[in-house]
Amino acid sequence: MVTTAPKPYLTGHYTPAVDEITATELTVEGSLPPELTGRLIRNSHNPKPGVTPTHWFKGSGMVHGIRLREGRAEWYRNRWVHT
Structure with missing residues (x-):
């Protein structure tokens, strides 16, 4: 039986987001x-769910954004890059 180690670019802090999100009125610690x-x-x-790229630079991308104003985090949004 051959087992493959998890790709370091798909685990931990690098775990891909699976949904596009728009969040408002964020809590600031x-x-x-x-x-x-x-x-x-x-x-x-x-990478999109179900896709395991063979390299960091292969596969889909996502843009993440956060808006800060007057001591508040107003919103967070993420969107897939259309390729």
């Missing part, structure tokens, strides 16, 4: 400086 205002956008690999 601690505090955010009120002058910290803007959006943080991250584009990363994120």
Whole structure:
């Protein structure tokens, strides 16, 4: 029997998101400086469910974003990159 080790780019903090999400009124643990205002956008690999790519750079991607304003995290959204 051949067993394959889990791909390091598909486990832990790298585990792919399986759904597109829009979340509002986010809870902040601690505090955010009120002058910290803007959006943080991250584009990363994120294979779709059921697909196991053979390399980090193969497969689908996802864009994640969070909006910060006046000490609040207003929203989080993630969307698949259309390829």
